[in-house]
Amino acid sequence: MTTVIADDDEKTETVINELAWGEALYDHFRGEPLQAITRLTARLEQGSIQVHKDQADLLLAGIYLDYGMPNLAAEKLASINIESLSPRLSSKMYLANARIFYQQQDYSAAELALTKVQTEQLSGRDVNLASFISAQIFFSTGRYAEAAEVLTNVSDASNLQLYANYNHGLSLLRLTDEQSQTKAIGLLKQVAQQAVYDQEQYALADQAKLALAMHALDQSDFTTVTNQLSDIRLDGLVSKDALLLLGWNYAKQEDFDTALVYWQALADDTDVLSPVVQEAWLAVPYAWQKQGNRAKALQGYQFALEIQADTQQKLADLKNKLLWQEFIATSSANDLQDYPAFYRELTADPVFHELLTQWQELEQLKTHLELQSRRIPVLELSVKENESRYLAKTEFIKTQLANISLTDFQTQVDDFKAQLEQQKQQEVPLAILPKELASIWQRVSRSESNLNALQDANHGNLEDLQNKSDKLYILKGVAKWQIHRQRPSYEWQAIKAQRDLQKAHADLVTQHELLNQQIVAMRPVLQMDDQLLQQMVAKNNQMLAEINILQEQISESMAAIYEQIISRRVVALDNLAEQANLAIARLTYELATEEYRRD
Structure with missing residues (x-):
């Protein structure tokens, strides 16, 4: 649990003054600590987190502690000026320091750090954690009474x-x-x-x-x-x-008969590396001996010696295979599944478990960095492609702007204005009439011209032509009356259209000037992005190299612990053989003495 920043059991109102800090907190609280580490490290190096820098270092230290990396956590805490922290954060920092020293097995330093924690500044869960760490320190130093007293407050x-x-x-x-x-x-x-x-x-x-x-x-x-x-x-x-x-x-x-039932069941167990099973190898002949069956007891001790020798060989095989390496990759060694007791002892070893956790977290971080490394070339190509498209689009816009003639548009505006003035002087302003009414007037005018031509040529029945001319005259008068009745409205609409055209022309001129200014002020080619990408690649490679070095060191430490556990088992088996040999010698002497007496 990361307790250096967030309280699980109380709501604390927090003011976030920087976006980068808020993003890192978002990653942390949604359960993505590796993403939070990456973001915090990058933003701190870029200087994007200034106001919350101490809190960011404190959060990083807490995450490192959760992953069992006290040395990295200590580096982060060392960069924090504790005088600048609030009492609440300073208490959390001392608690984090206590966790670091405890994981480093520096119990005196851990105890000293806990004395500086102001429990009234902490949440209930943090107070319990401080008490539990204190109790563990007392356990580790053999002060059981003090441990018991501390735990009463948990x-x-x-x-x-x-x-x-x-x-x-x-x-x-x-x-x-x-x-x-x-x-x-x-x-x-x-x-x-x-x-x-x-x-x-x-x-x-x-x-x-x-x-x-x-x-x-x-x-x-x-x-x-x-x-x-x-x-x-x-x-x-x-x-x-x-x-x-x-x-x-x-x-x-x-009641050795009943005892034998349980001990024999253990002695027959296939988990030969279990200390309990090994103790049963000696317990079974001991029960027979207590029952007075010295011959069977002697056979039992001899069998214990035989199986002890086989187990010694199994331990030698396990040492040669160095099965801890499989733990690194899978957290389980297949060959150890037949020896659950040894498997549990190995995984339960606090130092081995801490190293294994560190190695696995580093492996996750390495996988994350390798994934980012594969993304960087794609990102670089995307930047170059976007830059090429940006330049092509810019040239296209320049060409389109050059093809726009503001003079021609102004000429069209002036022509429209002149035509409007001419139409105002006409008896019938044909150009500003609605399309339907203008069509009617044109048809009436053509019909009038045709009738006049027929009359002038004395073509057809003159009386009939005169009747049609009279009717057409009446129709023309009605049309002219309709036109003159609506003429102010038509002229107003034409004037409005002229004004809209002038406004559109002004807007076009403004937009044209603005686009020209933006093109002139076009940003330079993204050379800086290329440099940033190269820095990212170099930083990524550096972190991968450091992770590999750390993993190599951790592997060496795990190998040493693995061999120590096997060595302890070898010593235990040697002691078992010594006890069996002593029991065999004693029983052999007793049987020989008994036989001598019978003879």
Whole structure:
């Protein structure tokens, strides 16, 4: 959880004064920390975040801590001037420093940083986190009473509360006074009897039951041991431990027949790298020996030696294969699936797990950077293509502007104005009449001309021609009356059209001038973008190279831990062989002595 900036359990009004900072927060809160790291790093280097620079460094440190990279987080916190922070942010910074020192196993520095945290400035979740870190420091330094006292103040609805109660119970159980023991049993029972909803809670409940059973066995409370262990899941993480402890529970009651049932089941288990299974190899012949069957016990110890030698060879094979390398790629080694106990020990090792997490997060970051690297050439081509299209479009606009003749348009405006003045002087302003009315007038005028021509030529019936002429005269008069009645409206519409034409001409002149100015002031070719792209490529390659170096260092550290775990298992198997040999020697001597006495 990144607790250096955001509070999960309270709403805090925040003023964001820079867009780049707001974008980074958006990436962080929508669950994309890698994108947030990329954006924050880029914006900080570009200087785009000034007002919120300290908060940005603090957020980066928190994300690095979540990914188990305390060194990078420390570099970010070192650049922050704590005097410039508000009391709330300074407390969060000290809490982040405590997390860094704890992950670096510098417990004294972590404890000192926690003393500077003002808990009244933190949210409830941050206060719980500070208490939990303090308790872990006390656990790591063997101060169990102080750890128990700190954990009494932890209150959280999540699994953190369960861990606190479990660890609190274990720390009290290590104390010898009756009050601490009673309180420890109460806390462990609370964890063991909780309503579980996920695998993490199941595992905690089983471990609490195992702890209660071990304590009850020390007190010879055999019924409690049986009740607690029988309630542990058969497929749980501590199921084998429960079987072994059940065997010792009955062995302590001298019921070796029942003990053998559990121990034999363990001894036959195929997980030969499990310390519990290995202990069962010796427990089975021990039970036979207690039953008085020395010959069978001798065979059992000899079998233990044989399987111990085979297991030593398996460990040598695992060391030669260096299966931790497969963890890097897949978080699981196929060859280790037959040895779940060894697999769990390897993955449960806090340093190995931290290194593995760091390697995987670096791998994700590397994949992200490689994806961005593949996008950069495409982006470069897009920039060049856009620049080419921009230049071509600019030339096209220049050509079109050159082809526009404002003089011709002005001439047309002047001609329209002159024609309008001429039409005003005409008896019938034919050019400004509506199309239908102008057509009627033209037809009447043509008909009049045709009749006059016929009359002048004495062609046809003159009386008939005169009647038609009279009718046409009346029709012409009606048309002229209609025209003159609407003439002011027609002239007004023509004048308005002239004004609109003049305005359109003025607008065209303005737009023409503006476009010419913009073309003249055209931006230069995007040389700066090319430089920026090259900087991006160089920075990307540099980060990839640094990631490869970090991954190589992490791989070496993981190899060392892997070999240490195998070495511890080899030593344990050597001790097992030593105990088996001693038992064989003792039984051989006893059998020889017994036979000698019989002879």
